[in-house]
Amino acid sequence: xxxxxxxxxxxxxxxxxxxxxxxxxxxxxxxxxxxxxxxxxxxxxxxxxxxxxxxxxxxxxxxxxxxxxxxxxxxxxxxxxxxxxxxxxxxxxxxxxxxxxxxxxxxxxxxxxxxxxxxxxxxxxxxxxxxxxxxxxxxxxxxxxxxxxxxxxxxxxxxxxxxxxxxxxxxxxxxxxxxxxxxxxxxxxxxxxxxxxxxxxxx
Numbered sequence: 555x556x557x558x559x560x561x562x563x564x565x566x567x568x569x570x571x572x573x574x575x576x577x578x579x580x581x582x583x584x585x586x587x588x589x590x591x592x593x594x595x596x597x598x599x600x601x602x603x604x605x606x607x608x609x610x611x612x613x614x615x616x617x618x619x620x621x622x623x624x625x626x627x628x629x630x631x632x633x634x635x636x637x638x639x640x641x642x643x644x645x646x647x648x649x650x651x652x653x654x655x656x657x658x659x660x661x662x663x664x665x666x667x668x669x670x671x672x673x674x675x676x677x678x679x680x681x682x683x684x685x686x687x688x689x690x691x692x693x694x695x696x697x698x699x700x701x702x703x704x705x706x707x708x709x710x711x712x713x714x715x716x717x718x719x720x721x722x723x724x725x726x727x728x729x730x731x732x733x734x735x736x737x738x739x740x741x742x743x744x745x746x747x748x749x750x751x752x753x754x755x756x757x
Contacts, residue, residue, distance in 0.1 A: 586702075586709060586722060590741040592731035595689065597655035597665060602739050611737040615683040621705040625680070629703060629719050631731060632674045633712045636667055650732070665699040667714035671753075672701055683735045688744075699724075702732055742754035 561593040580610065594602075600607035642659040645654045657673065658666040665687070672685045684704040688711075692698050700724065709722045722729065729746040 592741040597653040601655040609739040639689040686733040688732035
């Protein structure tokens with residue numbers, strides 16, 4: 555996936571003020587719908603062979619995260635911290651291969667940003683069932699990876715291309731597939747409710 559793009563530096567506190575100034579915010583009407591199984595991306599398959607414990611279904615889905623001011627701040631902090639500490643580079647530039655998913659140290663592709671954010675949030679106590687790696691299409695047609703966070707106020711997106719954490723319906727992406735909420739090695743096909751048809755990708 556080609557995820558190289560300049561990051562806009564934003565003030566993290568803005569999201570906190572904006573979100574909690576709207577206490578009536580509820581889950582969007584056109585929620586992402588799971589419409590079947592999907593192929594696991596090859597990069598994630600290879601990642602799971604290396605990090606087997608992180609791809610094992612050792613938890614149960616307890617339902618979407620109850621969003622509070624504290625965990626909202628944690629989402630913003632992790633998104634901002636990873637976005638500003640990792641330099642975006644393609645797998646071809648880093649490893650000389652088209653696709654490799656790995657935890658980044660100083661540089662990484664979009665899926666590497668997602669892996670690190672997911673790991674950091676799990677270390678803070680977030681359930682893996684609410685932290686779902688998601689494959690999308692950009693308006694340009696290029697593939698991209700983001701982290702979907704399921705909450706009782708809707709699905710929010712952590713993205714290396716922006717520091718603002720947004721509802722998925724407010725993004726410009728077409729949503730293709732994501733991890734299953736009850737098995738991190740299984741993937742499901744999505745129809746996001748904003749388009750008549752959404753396809754799936756194999757990588």
